[in-house]
Amino acid sequence: MSVSLDVRLKRANKVYHEGEILAGVVVIVSKEAVQHQGISLTMEGVVNLQLSSKSVGVFEAFYNSVKPIQLITSNIEVVKPGKVPSGKTEIPFEFPLHAKGNKVLYETYHGVFVNIQYTLRCDMKRSLLAKDLSKTCEFMIHCQPQKAKVLQSPVDFTITPDTLQNVRERSSLPKFLIRGNLHATNCVITQPLTGELVVESSSVAIKSIELQLVRVETCGCAEGYARDATEIQNIQIAEGDVCHGLPIPIYMVFPRLFTCPTLETTNFKVEFEVNIVIVLHDDHLITENFPLKLCRV
């Protein structure tokens, strides 16, 4: 006897905003009638913070995880103990999405040290002999559009051996001149990061040019705070010795889930940066860093 339990949300993309109603159906499919001790739904929104092992010791990192912050939680019993008839049963449900107390529903974000996740779990309790059934589905929260106007201010940059910091032997560097611009560093999260880059000259052939999207997560706690930068994705925009003087487009789509509007709260911060990485044929690695401010409009 097999019973399948499923939770289906009304919206195909599973994206909701604060104040909206999360609606869907619980679907039970079974060939025979199912005896159960009640079906319940639990909705939960949590921020999980983790301290990186770099900032504090390994063990401390393991044990001292900061307590998760609950943003929203709600539990309802959908069906009282009894029997579900054979065949396909659909039970509709609705949850209003209101944050607890004076908290806000942050946008869904999957990071390394910070995770903001919203889940909806459906449990079917059953008698001792049969296993309880459970099904979890994640839904996305997008935060409310920010009112503040986004200023599109292009950022120009020039990279030459002289502009570099953090160089050991400046004399061994090959000569190069790379110019470019980013159309904005205040980015709308649904729009790609765009810009242009021109290799004006380079004495050594270029091997690759990449865009590295980096998240910077800061967790505050009693002992202070930890700040860590990790890579989200790396997008190659040029491969091989590109034509000099010809503008190469900079274009990167912000990945869903792994990015969110730049977030700053009392306990934690999520920020983003982009690195333009130029790899030369002699394996010199030149990086130019740009902090980004993401927002949703």
Place this chain on the structure above:
Amino acid sequence: MCLCGCVYMSVYVYPCPCVYVSVCSCVCVSVLYLNVLCVVLRHSRARRYEAELQACRADSVAVDMNDYHPLKPIMVTESRTRRGGRRGSTSSTTSSSSSSSAAADPLSCLLDGTDPLSMFAAASTDTPTLTHSASAGELGRRRRDREVCEECVGSDFEPWASKRADILARFTTTEKLSINLFMGDKAKASSPSSAVSEKVRTRLEELDDLEEGSQRELLNLSQQDYVNRIEELNQSLKEAWGSDQKVKALKIVIQCSKLLSDTAVIHFYPSKFVLITDILDTFGRLVYERIWTMCSDPQPLPEGFSPEDVNDTAKETCLNWFFKIASIRELIPRLYVEAAILKCNKFLSRSGIQETLPRLTAMIRGIGDPLVAVYARAYLCRMGMEVAPHLKDCLNKNFFDLLASFRQLHGDSVQKQLQQQRVEIPAYLTLYSPAIHWILQCVSYRAPEALLTEMMERCKKLGNNALLLNSVMWAFRAEFIATRATDFITMIKQCDETGFPKHLLFGSLGRSLASADPAEAERLSILNDAWKVITKIRSPQDYINCAEIWVEFTCRHFTKREVNAVLSDIIKHMTPDRAFEDAYPQLQSVIRKILTYFHDFSILFSMERFLPFLDMFQKDSVRVEVCRSIMEVFIKHQQEPTRDPVILNALMHVCKTMHDSVNSLTLEDEKRSLALLINGFIRLVSFGRDFEQQLSFCVEARATFCNLEPVIIQLIHTVNQLAMETRRVMKGNHSRKTAAFVRACAAYCFITVPSLTSIFSRLHLYLLSGQVALANQCLSQADAFLKAAVSVLPEVPRSISVEGKQRSTESLLLDFINNFMATLLVVPDHPEQGVLYLVRGLLNMVQDYTWEENSNAKVRVYCSAIPLLAAMSQETYLYSIPKVDSNETLYGGDPKFIAEVNKLCDTLIGQVLDHLKTLGNGEGLRKQSALAFSLFSILLAHGDLRNNKLNQLAVNLWNLSHKHGHCDTRTSVRTLEHIKNLQQQPELTHLSDIIPRLSLQSRA
């Protein structure tokens, strides 16, 4: 009748349908048909053929003889329906319904007229219209098609598929290849992303594990292995997709497109591109179809759907694909995969494609290797043309970007790579051609003149632009090139010799000029300029490739003088070191081109260099092939028979070549088709009134083509026709000279026929030649022919193989004998031989022949001989040959002769009756009944039933045939009716006695 004049000329071996026709309608030698005429036997009944014929006509044929023809019912008189039109605007076939005056051959009429099959085909197309009435609707439709075509690509756009095979064939390698399938991204694992949350990482690993072994490098693959391997990947892509492993499918595609960034074994790159883009195409199609089915839930999406029609789930899935692809790390896979699913943008937004194309175009700038970049552009243009051909800007932008990065070709990194792989610059540059051709073809497709001019100007500005120039000439409209041909030549001349090979440039130019005409005044200077360069090309292979193309231009616009010059130049280049051996396809193509433009063979063969050119084909198979194509053209285009000695000599030579290629290993079909061509030639040779010359031509031809039997047969027919022609010219009165000539013709046939192996051909030709000899009053020759035929009879085997199957010869033999006997009626007896010497001879042969067991063929021959004998005993024969005295005149109804005939009849009837007796039981009864009945009919038709014995015999036969109930009652009844009709006639009143004695069979 059949003997006089109409010796049927045909290619076919078996003679003279008119012989059969005449037999049926007149004498009825071939028996067994009841309601025919009438005569004596023993005392065979006296006949008045004229009156009988009149009587027959009066009541039997209501048909107007003028337009009645037995073949007519199956002949369709030009009522064609419009076929084609299936493909909309492109094929605007307007079939003319003019009833052509050239009498249509019934067969071909059947074939391209309205046979039932094509009627169905026509009915199934959406326009079952008759010829012209469609015009209005047709026009409207065409206009609509036109509008649609702005949106889509018409059939005048050469599709990628046709280029594909060409590229695969052209760019090959013998070097070892390797595929590096790098399924798990090791570099990433060791990067800072080690901090990726545990969950994500395990998920990634799971995905990697889907692939058996995360990293594999396959080394040392031969080209074929490589192709197979790629095909395997294509299969596993489909499998993965089919088993719902979408991620694995995507991985395969990504890995494959990654291979495109690898330019090791550079001269295989174009082929590799083709192979891998096939996989991408598959992938693009799969994704598109999947999303399509997702939103076709209640009803399928309409053809021109808008994004609003697409449901959310489908949109979400589509979006997911795009996000997934946007996060592919490497540039080249990201570019290719996104281009592959370009069409899916339609599900998301109206402007999606319009925005994506320019972005992808710009992205290609990031590809450093110019070769990789140019192919990426070609792919993008291809997808662009497929999905949104109206977006021209993007195509142009691609081209301009290509121009902008053109100097890359000569950059250091390219040079270094070439050095490493030991590839010459010209060879390297040709690798670009397919891609640039394609891009330019897309750009120039239905592009305004101004744009093309601008493109050309831009190309000109770049240094060493040969590569581009070449592609421009390939891809732009031929008319465009043709009007600027002189400019192009100047440009080509200015090109740097070390770069792109010039012969290719001239080749491309020639190709354009072959399909579009430059201004009249410039043509000669163009040819001169071009040929000046071409003739300097050193390598014979390059030379012939180029020359072959220019031959077409030369043939198209110039006379034989120029073509001759070109040919001699080709000969000069190709002869040293037997270079022609490697260039047969090109040389053949030269011949083909010349033949397309020169149909007048007297001009063709008066080119001095034409035959020497043919001599270059020294490989037998190719040589025959060429000869064949020449003959085909000759037969197709030579309208009038010719006697031009130049043509004859040359074609004799050509045909001899074909003939000499026949050996014991040659297939039957091959022989047949060769023979057909030679026959065609022989038929087109005519010396007009110079018959002797014609005969001597036939003599020569016989000597030359002795191995092809159909040709020999044709020659015999030709000579027979010649004899009949002579007779016609002399109006039947041969002079001493013409008489000698026709005897010569007969002699020719007489000595030629025995060389045939086919026994039936021999028999029929003996008979035919005998008839012709008879018609020409060559009595002894005719006698010899017929005697020969009789003497050959015993050699006829009981079965022959027809198209590989054994078939009994009995029916063929019977037909022949009946036919033969029809002729014997008019053959006068030889003065030194006995009475009816030939008939006796024939019957003796029939008696001695080993017939099939249990067959009554022999008796049937006897039966059919009876009417012959009856006819012979008439005072005036049914037919005769002018100026030949038949037996009627020779014997003048001499009683001795009649007695002789009667004796013979007795013997025959005796034989038949004996045979009837042997059929007395079991299986034989049915045969017995049929045979008895047929003998009865013969007696009825030809015998004088006033003779009591005969009368009694007839009645007995009737009763015998009805005795065992095997008789067809309907036939019996009709026979009775026929007899009743006959007795109305004054001289046949005696038949009334017989009727009561003929009882109809009582059904047992």
